[in-house]
Amino acid sequence: MMPKRGDDRLIAYLDGEVETTERREIEAWLDADPTARERLAALAESANLVRLAFDEVLREPVPERLIVAARGEKTSREPSGKIVLFKARQGAGQAAASRRWWTGLPVAASLFGLLAGGSVAYFSVIKFAPGDLVGKPPAVQQADADNLWLDNAAGYFKLLASAGDGGLIDVPATGDPREALQKISQSLPQQVRLPDLKPWGLNFRGARLVVAEGRPAAQLVYTTENKAIGPLTLIIGSSKEHDIPPTLARRQDVNLLYWRHQGRAFVLVGQTDIGYLWGIANDVAWQLDAV
Amino acid sequence: MRLVSGDDPVSGSFTDQMIAVLPRLRRFARGLAGSAVEADDLVQAACERALARQHQFQEGTRFDSWMFRIVQTIWIDQIRSREVRKEDGEIAEERLGSDESVRRVEARLALDEVRRAVGRLPPDQRTALLLVTVDGLSYKEAAEVAGVPVGTIMSRLSRARIALQLQLEAGGGMRRSTNDAEAG
Numbered sequence: 001m002m003p004k005r006g007d008d009r010l011i012a013y014l015d016g017e018v019e020t021t022e023r024r025e026i027e028a029w030l031d032a033d034p035t036a037r038e039r040l041a042a043l044a045e046s047a048n049l050v051r052l053a054f055d056e057v058l059r060e061p062v063p064e065r066l067i068v069a070a071r072g073e074k075t076s077r078e079p080s081g082k083i084v085l086f087k088a089r090q091g092a093g094q095a096a097a098s099r100r101w102w103t104g105l106p107v108a109a110s111l112f113g114l115l116a117g118g119s120v121a122y123f124s125v126i127k128f129a130p131g132d133l134v135g136k137p138p139a140v141q142q143a144d145a146d147n148l149w150l151d152n153a154a155g156y157f158k159l160l161a162s163a164g165d166g167g168l169i170d171v172p173a174t175g176d177p178r179e180a181l182q183k184i185s186q187s188l189p190q191q192v193r194l195p196d197l198k199p200w201g202l203n204f205r206g207a208r209l210v211v212a213e214g215r216p217a218a219q220l221v222y223t224t225e226n227k228a229i230g231p232l233t234l235i236i237g238s239s240k241e242h243d244i245p246p247t248l249a250r251r252q253d254v255n256l257l258y259w260r261h262q263g264r265a266f267v268l269v270g271q272t273d274i275g276y277l278w279g280i281a282n283d284v285a286w287q288l289d290a291v
Numbered sequence: 292m293r294l295v296s297g298d299d300p301v302s303g304s305f306t307d308q309m310i311a312v313l314p315r316l317r318r319f320a321r322g323l324a325g326s327a328v329e330a331d332d333l334v335q336a337a338c339e340r341a342l343a344r345q346h347q348f349q350e351g352t353r354f355d356s357w358m359f360r361i362v363q364t365i366w367i368d369q370i371r372s373r374e375v376r377k378e379d380g381e382i383a384e385e386r387l388g389s390d391e392s393v394r395r396v397e398a399r400l401a402l403d404e405v406r407r408a409v410g411r412l413p414p415d416q417r418t419a420l421l422l423v424t425v426d427g428l429s430y431k432e433a434a435e436v437a438g439v440p441v442g443t444i445m446s447r448l449s450r451a452r453i454a455l456q457l458q459l460e461a462g463g464g465m466r467r468s469t470n471d472a473e474a475g
Contacts, residue, residue, distance in 0.1 A: 008449045015423060017430050017445075046456050047424050053405040054425050057318040062310075063331055066317070069338040070309040245307045282314045 010040050014047065058282055059199055061275030149213050150258065150267065154251035156210050156219055157233050157269040169206035169221055177204050184209060184218045189238045190264075192218045195287045200280055201226045212237035213265050232270040234284060239265035246281055248274055257281045305345055308354045309338060315426060316358055322421040323366045325410050333369070337362045356428070359436045363418055370414060408458040416451035419444050424452070 012018050013026045030036050160169075171180040177194055184207040185191045194204060202222040210219045217237025224230035239260050246259040257277045258267035266288075268281050316337065320330035340361055341348075348357055409417060415437070422433040423444070434444045 007453055008445070011449050011452050012430075012445065015430070015448075042456060042460075043452060046452065046459055049402065049405045049459070050409060050420065050424050050455065053402040053409070054318050054322050054421070057321050058314045060314075060317070062313045062317065066313055066331060066334055066338065067310055069335045070313060070342075071306050072339075072342045245311045247307060248310075278310070279314065 006036065007039070007043070010036070010043055014040065014044055058286070059279060061273070061277075061279040064273065064275050067274060067278070149265075150249050150256050151251060152211065153233075153235055153256055153258075153267045153269050154254040156208070156235070157254055160208075160219075160221060160233060161231060161271075170208045172206040173204050180204075180207050181218075183207075188216050188218060192220075192236050193288055194220065195234065195284045197222055197232075197280060197283065200224070200229060200276075200283070202230055202232060202280075210235060212267065213239050213241065215239070217265070229272045229276050229280075230270065232268065232272065232280065235265075235267045235269070236288075237265045238263055241265070246278070246285075248277075259285075261285075305348070306342075309341060309358065312355045312358050315355065316362055319359060319421055319426060320362055320366070322406075322409060322425060323363070323414075323417060325406075333362060333366055336365050340365065353432070356432055356436050359422065359426075359428075360438070363436060367414065405459065408455050411458065412451050412454060416447045416454070419447040420451040420455070423448055 009018070009022070009026055013023065018026065030040060171183045173180045181192055181194050187209050192207075197204070201224045203224065205221045205223050207221065208219040210217050212235050215237050217235050220234040220236065222230060222232045222234070224232075240263070241260055243262065244258075244260045246257055249256045249258065253271055254269060255271065255274055255277055256267055256269050257274070258265070259281075260266070266281075266284070268277055268284065270277065313334065316334045317330060320333040320337075321327065324330040324333050337358060341358060344361075348354065409420065412420065418437055419433060422428045422436055423430065428436065430441050430444050430448075433448075434441045437444060439447075
């Protein structure tokens with residue numbers, strides 16, 4: 001068996017915690033000693049198993065009681081089923097609540113009709129979206145823009161849900177789902193990657209071209225037979241706004257979880273509970289390197 | 292990558308950051324406490340303590356590390372409390388397997404053997420393993436969370452990895468778990 005000091009060095013080497021000189025020494029040792037190589041492989045394998053054993057927790061929905069506790073509100077043993085608004089966003093949230101989110105539906109419907117023709121149509125319609133923001137202070141404009149974005153995201157979702165199975169999907173995921181992504185990406189400023197949500201029982205059905213934050217974006221559509229979760233949509237677009245952490249919002253019976261990261265905007269939309277949304281968003285962010 | 296950015300610990304509101312780090316806190320707590328229910332109780336207590344001590348969080352430091360430290364502190368307090376109760380003649384609850392229904396389900400999974408092996412590690416070694424190997428913290432970051440020198444983290448981690456290796460080899464868990472992982 002390898003001396004303990006040998007294990008210490010191999011573990012630090014695996015963890016990337018050795019300096020260049022020591023790394024070279026260890027690599028020379030590994031080149032010369034097959035037993036050390038076997039030991040390194042075994043240590044790497046056991047480390048991988050430990051990660052596998054606990055990573056599944058990340059896929060679980062976060063219990064609502066924890067989200068409520070994190071907000072500093074009174075916790076309940078019974079799931080309330082109510083969405084929890086962030087305190088820091090209550091001002092914007094209340095403003096949004098006073099609006100009827102479904103006023104965005106005609107906007108969404110119009111956009112769908114116009115965007116079906118492609119990105120040329122997009123540039124002809126986006127100007128009206130932030131038009132009512134002119135003359136307002138920047139912070140108010142930003143809050144209004146956020147509300148409009150989320151109103152539209154909820155509207156897109158409701159349109160899709162009301163259209164039924166397969167309705168309103170511009171590019172259905174027939175055969176290789178990557179083809180649908182490639183097609184929709186042709187109309188977008190950047191390539192869109194497809195998160196695999198099969199572990200959640202969610203199947204990718206196709207994509208639509210929509211508008212998020214005044215720019216063309218992809219709406220990825222997922223469905224599931226699990227009524228506790230689906231259907232869900234994930235909108236991925238580009239953004240010039242600053243990064244924001246994942247934030248919850250609600251438009252009537254639609255829950256939204258949105259965030260921005262390095263020039264990309266994301267909003268996960270569905271009628272599932274916020275615990276599932278958090279878990280799925282975490283999975284999406286991990287897969288897309290989006291936080 | 293996770294739903295929290297350690298590089299930008301003061302972005303967003305305090306509660307936003309806490310909610311964003313919840314999945315990782317739950318994973319860390321699950322590794323420490325063993326059962327899902329106990330782990331979530333631990334995370335809930337950590338959230339409540341963090342909010343009560345919000346003023347103690349130093350801007351410019353990593354929020355996730357601060358939360359990990361709170362979880363770890365509460366867990367150690369709980370262990371000590373249990374030890375006292377045990378000395379008083381009460382039977383300490385077995386951490387792993389206290390949630391019997393979950394245990395029965397998980398017993399069918401080969402990876403449960405890995406979780407059990409982790410659960411048998413001494414608390415300080417378990418903490419080092421979860422912070423570095425599972426959550427990917429550097430030795431320096433893990434040392435800050437645990438409140439010990441980097442050398443101590445290295446030592447604990449090394450002992451944990453070697454002990455784990457021996458347990459898994461003895462139980463045949465490595466081969467079975469690897470096969471299961473590949474099959475999945």
